[in-house]
Amino acid sequence: MNLRDYLTWVILPMLSLSVILVAYRFFKGPRIVNRVIALDLLITIGIGIITIFSIQANQATFLDDAMILALIAFLGTVAFSYYLEKRKGND
């Protein structure tokens, strides 16, 4: 079993199962804060999937997209928590 088959049939299914489990919490999550951390974890798993795909496709350029996603995930979580606090402060 070479590396590409191993990544295709073992690593990517594990990450895909993780995405399905986190998406279940994202759609079910009782409050909005659960959805926010589920979205954060979804984007983080997306960084891992992009990394494995860049190994598979032998293209190191795809890692730039992973960096952009890391920036956007942090910005989204901080913005959500900021406006949740503001909403509580107004009413």
Added chain:
Amino acid sequence: MIDILIMIISTVGALVVLIAAIGIVRMPDFYLRLSVTVKAATLGVGLLLLSAAVYFATLPVATKVFAITFFLILTAPVAGHMIGRAAYITGTKLWKHSVVDDLEGKYDKDTLELRSDIDQADREGELPASNT
């Protein structure tokens, strides 16, 4: 040989991510779920990125991987703290088997300031003679 090393590193990273995904479904409470998320962000994705650095084995890729990992390790605790504070302020309940809530009664409801002596100030207002 390098392939086997990449397989081992990426397997450990994917297992950590999978355990975190199981944890975010099975944990009974928002705060316990939050404690799972940060570990996946730092350790699991860090190991997956490390496998990419071992595979390409060039300096630009290693620098990129180091930048992404450093940024994740730097920002995950900050984001976790901010969303945890927002969740506590908006009134997310703790798990019913949680033993202690250290922040109970320490947030000022109006100004959202965290103080350690709000209870003490109330007690001093009620019983001024007992002040030492």
